[in-house]
Amino acid sequence: MTTQLPAERDVADPGPAPSVPARRVDWRSGLSVRNIGAVYVLVVICVVFSIWAPQTFPRVATIKQVLDNNAITGLAALALIVPLSTRTFDLSFAYVMSLSGVTAAHLIVADNTNIWLAMLAGIGIALVIGVINGFVVVVMRIDSFIGTLATGSLVQAFISFVTGDNTINNVKLAGSFSTLSQGVFGGVIYPVYYVLALAIVLWLFMEYTATGRRLYATGFNPDAARLANIKVRKLRFCSLLTSAAISGFAGVMLASSLSSGDPTAGTSYLLPAFATLFVGATVFKQGRFNAWGTIVAVLMLGTGTVGLGLVAAPLWAADMFTGVVLIAALSANVFQRSSPLRGQAGRARWLPFRYGSPGSGRAPR
Amino acid sequence: MDSAAAGPASETSPPETSPPQTSPPQTSHPEPPPPETPRHPETQRPAETQRSTSAPPEPSEAPPLLKITGVSKTFPGTVALDHVDLEVAPGEIHALVGQNGSGKSTLIKVLAGYHHADPGARAWLNGEPVDLAAPANLSRHHRLRFVHQDLGLFLELGAVDNLALRSEFMVGPLRQIRWKAQAEATRELLARFGLDLDLHRPLAEATPVQRTVVAIAAALVGWQHQGQGQDAPGLLVLDEPTAVLPPHDVARLQELIKNIRDQGTGILYVSHRLDEVFALADRVTVLRGGRVVTTRAVEGLDVQALAELMVGADVDAGYRAVLKPDNERPVVLRARDLRGHFLQGVDIELREGEVLGVAGLPGSGRDELPYALAGSLAGAVGQIELVGQGWLPVRKSASFDIAIVPADRAREAVISEFSVAENLTISVLDRFRRFGWLRRRPERQLTAQWMDAISVKAAGSDALITTLSGGNQQKVMMARCLARDPRVLVLCEPTAGVDVGTRQAIYEFIADRARAGLSLVVSSSDTGDLLAICTRVLVMCNGRVVRELAGRKITEQALLHAMEETEQQV
Numbered sequence: 001m002t003t004q005l006p007a008e009r010d011v012a013d014p015g016p017a018p019s020v021p022a023r024r025v026d027w028r029s030g031l032s033v034r035n036i037g038a039v040y041v042l043v044v045i046c047v048v049f050s051i052w053a054p055q056t057f058p059r060v061a062t063i064k065q066v067l068d069n070n071a072i073t074g075l076a077a078l079a080l081i082v083p084l085s086t087r088t089f090d091l092s093f094a095y096v097m098s099l100s101g102v103t104a105a106h107l108i109v110a111d112n113t114n115i116w117l118a119m120l121a122g123i124g125i126a127l128v129i130g131v132i133n134g135f136v137v138v139v140m141r142i143d144s145f146i147g148t149l150a151t152g153s154l155v156q157a158f159i160s161f162v163t164g165d166n167t168i169n170n171v172k173l174a175g176s177f178s179t180l181s182q183g184v185f186g187g188v189i190y191p192v193y194y195v196l197a198l199a200i201v202l203w204l205f206m207e208y209t210a211t212g213r214r215l216y217a218t219g220f221n222p223d224a225a226r227l228a229n230i231k232v233r234k235l236r237f238c239s240l241l242t243s244a245a246i247s248g249f250a251g252v253m254l255a256s257s258l259s260s261g262d263p264t265a266g267t268s269y270l271l272p273a274f275a276t277l278f279v280g281a282t283v284f285k286q287g288r289f290n291a292w293g294t295i296v297a298v299l300m301l302g303t304g305t306v307g308l309g310l311v312a313a314p315l316w317a318a319d320m321f322t323g324v325v326l327i328a329a330l331s332a333n334v335f336q337r338s339s340p341l342r343g344q345a346g347r348a349r350w351l352p353f354r355y356g357s358p359g360s361g362r363a364p365r
Numbered sequence: 366m367d368s369a370a371a372g373p374a375s376e377t378s379p380p381e382t383s384p385p386q387t388s389p390p391q392t393s394h395p396e397p398p399p400p401e402t403p404r405h406p407e408t409q410r411p412a413e414t415q416r417s418t419s420a421p422p423e424p425s426e427a428p429p430l431l432k433i434t435g436v437s438k439t440f441p442g443t444v445a446l447d448h449v450d451l452e453v454a455p456g457e458i459h460a461l462v463g464q465n466g467s468g469k470s471t472l473i474k475v476l477a478g479y480h481h482a483d484p485g486a487r488a489w490l491n492g493e494p495v496d497l498a499a500p501a502n503l504s505r506h507h508r509l510r511f512v513h514q515d516l517g518l519f520l521e522l523g524a525v526d527n528l529a530l531r532s533e534f535m536v537g538p539l540r541q542i543r544w545k546a547q548a549e550a551t552r553e554l555l556a557r558f559g560l561d562l563d564l565h566r567p568l569a570e571a572t573p574v575q576r577t578v579v580a581i582a583a584a585l586v587g588w589q590h591q592g593q594g595q596d597a598p599g600l601l602v603l604d605e606p607t608a609v610l611p612p613h614d615v616a617r618l619q620e621l622i623k624n625i626r627d628q629g630t631g632i633l634y635v636s637h638r639l640d641e642v643f644a645l646a647d648r649v650t651v652l653r654g655g656r657v658v659t660t661r662a663v664e665g666l667d668v669q670a671l672a673e674l675m676v677g678a679d680v681d682a683g684y685r686a687v688l689k690p691d692n693e694r695p696v697v698l699r700a701r702d703l704r705g706h707f708l709q710g711v712d713i714e715l716r717e718g719e720v721l722g723v724a725g726l727p728g729s730g731r732d733e734l735p736y737a738l739a740g741s742l743a744g745a746v747g748q749i750e751l752v753g754q755g756w757l758p759v760r761k762s763a764s765f766d767i768a769i770v771p772a773d774r775a776r777e778a779v780i781s782e783f784s785v786a787e788n789l790t791i792s793v794l795d796r797f798r799r800f801g802w803l804r805r806r807p808e809r810q811l812t813a814q815w816m817d818a819i820s821v822k823a824a825g826s827d828a829l830i831t832t833l834s835g836g837n838q839q840k841v842m843m844a845r846c847l848a849r850d851p852r853v854l855v856l857c858e859p860t861a862g863v864d865v866g867t868r869q870a871i872y873e874f875i876a877d878r879a880r881a882g883l884s885l886v887v888s889s890s891d892t893g894d895l896l897a898i899c900t901r902v903l904v905m906c907n908g909r910v911v912r913e914l915a916g917r918k919i920t921e922q923a924l925l926h927a928m929e930e931t932e933q934q935v
Contacts (some may be wrong), residue, residue: 210794
């Protein structure tokens with residue numbers, strides 16, 4: 001909404017006095033609830049379940065189960081860090097996961113393609129969708145939330161058209177292809193290591209490269225970024241390519257873990273991925289989408305779900321738990337951060353950025 | 366859509382619903398707003414309303430509509446208003462003039478309740494005391510209406526919605542909106558202002574003058590019944606309503622404002638354009654440095670005298686960088702025939718070490734020119750050359766070595782989630798790269814150097830930028846651009862929201878850079894900026910450069926004069 005309201009700032013008002021201390025000056029602030037609230041929630045969850053189910057919960061097997069169950073969710077969530085940092089939503093990623101999985105499965109079953117080639121093909125077709133997303137969002141300037149929802153819908157239509165909504169099941173998928181994500185090393189399945197590797201790469205990329213810094217700048221204030229000579233549109237386009245490529249990979253892993261090409265397999269990852277990302281943005285790096293925060297959020301929600309399974313809670317308990325924890329994690333953060341942000345009352349507090357029409361430019365005349 | 370929304374319910378409703386709220390008995394008058402007598406609001410009877418003559422009422426006769434005494438407003442470090450007294454009579458157009466920073470907008474905001482006045486302020490509306498140190502309540506709103514400079518309209522919505530949102534939607538028995546009646550009422554209301562407009566089209570598609578009229582009409586909603594009951598006239602505050610209007614529309618708007626005045630409404634009219642003060646106002650109050658310089662009848666004043674009242678004698682004693690214009694130095698930047706929304710063909714030639722000022726009223730193209738030069742004005746056309754790098758279409762000039770410090774610091778410059786260091790280095794990150802990695806140590810060093818060079822006061826380079834004062838934020842924004850080591854630096858409103866001390870520091874800093882050979886373009890609505898640092902000033906009007914002043918010819922009076930179109934027409 002570009003509502004014209006009376007200017008909120010006063011030119012004569014010299015703003016807040018420079019009295020608030022710097023961030024990260026004190027190791028104690030690094031351990032504050034404000035900074036790592038989700039870590040404390042994770043600890044509390046562990047303690048509660050250890051008391052509740054002392055026979056079954058505090059065991060190595062539980063850790064393995066949490067890691068194994070949530071590796072694909074972790075991949076899906078990490079896929080979105082780059083575009084969301086530029087405040088570009090990619091809602092099509094879940095459908096892209098289905099697409100790349102189905103593509104890889106189809107190639108292996110129908111053409112006896114080598115599994116590595118099949119995987120590359122899956123990522124390749126995901127990249128095609130990434131280019132389409134970039135075209136829709138950046139070139140056609142359609143709001144990313146709606147634009148990628150639309151392309152996602154088209155992707156789902158395409159999958160249904162080609163597969164006839166049938167899951168691709170074949171013994172060929174049970175062999176080396178399924179090993180890609182069902183193989184076990186050191187007690188946990190391979191995708192756990194993929195998540196770890198991807199998190200390290202994304203952490204280094206976002207934190208320690210110029211491009212990462214520019215991506216954050218683009219998300220926080222696109223106008224300022226543009227005027228500081230940052231190629232905002234190029235970055236947003238490329239960010240959609242990254243999310244497409246990573247979700248393509250995640251989709252192939254998902255198909256491998258299911259040993260089948262399910263035309264709707266990815267859809268169930270849509271909401272968990274966004275939920276963990278937004279929780280993750282409150283951890284470690286205040287207000288920035290970041291890899292380790294996302295991992296903590298995935299573990300937090302995953303541990304709770306596994307714990308509820310161990311105490312034989314009813315089925316609805318998992319969803320309720322997720323909802324309660326999300327609200328708790330985000331609200332604790334909102335209370336903590338309200339003070340230094342002056343004059344931003346209109347902003348949705350839980351969003352780590354101002355969501356609106358990107359690059360709205362200067363005031364309308 | 367409206368027929369669907371009104372639906373069957375509206376067809377059943379007419380018998381019991383009241384007539385449209387906006388049609389008082391006098392609507393058969395062919396003249397726009399129905400007249401009322403302003404003279405004696407207390408004793409006034411509605412039935413025998415008479416058209417008042419165009420002569421302004423004598424202030425002594427009627428009690429003042431608005432009277433404020435001793436209004437002060439202190440911000441940390443600045444006194445924005447210092448014991449301001451003001452009186453507006455009913456049926457009077459009272460102009461409020463003053464330079465930027467003189468306290469005009471603060472005064473308006475205090476009246477509107479956005480700021481609370483310091484203790485000691487007293488105010489009366491129609492003789493009833495008002496507490497300016499408290500939030501505005503309903504009765505204050507009822508007597509005192511505002512049209513702010515940006516009009517406060519919902520541009521996505523049409524006129525019907527905009528007017529209804531200010532008062533109330535007309536609803537039927539089921540609380541459903543009676544769209545037809547609502548539209549009819551709106552049409553009637555706007556017709557009185559002589560406005561013919563598609564009521565359902567978003568206002569974004571309307572012309573600026575149409576929007577202004579809608580905003581004024583919206584502000585007056587509920588006052589049409591004035592005089593029918595116990596209601597006394599109210600006060601309408603217009604804040605630079607003509608700032609972005611072309612001249613012929615200005616005349617039309619002035620007629621409309623006079624009509625409103627003739628109904629008995631008092632009008633407090635804030636304007637930069639001195640000629641308007643003479644065309645419209647009965648009395649004028651001049652503010653300077655937060656104090657009232659004078660309040661007097663406009664009759665007997667002329668533009669020159671008023672300008673001198675605004676400027677005062679003390680202002681010229683401000684800081685002067687005393688840079689010498691040097692026409693021997695090589696030209697660095699040339700631009701040909703720049704055009705945009707307001708720009709109507711502007712040529713620029715900028716020499717090395719020159720500080721070129723751009724002056725002009727809002728809407729003159731003054732605020733557009735810097736963005737056009739930096740290649741970030743959508744829809745700009747024209748050619749630009751950074752000498753040695755060839756000519757380019759101006760929209761591609763972002764590839765040139767031209768840095769810009771934008772006008773709206775909060776919206777276009779500061780990345781509020783970033784630290785001071787991150788804000789400062791964002792445009793030079795490539796310098797810290799080695800094998801693709803961002804090295805932190807040189808980044809820290811560069812930040813420390815710049816924070817030292819322009820003496821930024823901050824808790825540290827890791828402090829969030831929003832913890833700094835406005836002046837220090839502005840310094841960081843300048844450092845961000847200068848760190849790029851550009852050949853040309855474009856500064857917009859370099860001292861907006863900057864306290865006096867920092868202001869001088871910024872001037873000195875700019876002057877140093879210019880002596881070192883940097884070429885600058887400074888666009889400012891604050892003539893103080895231009896006087897302090899510019900070697901040459903282009904005065905813009907209606908999208909063109911109408912006057913060029915250099916060296917000693919740059920004076921406050923000359924600038925103000927040149928900005929007024931009146932002089933150009935002679």
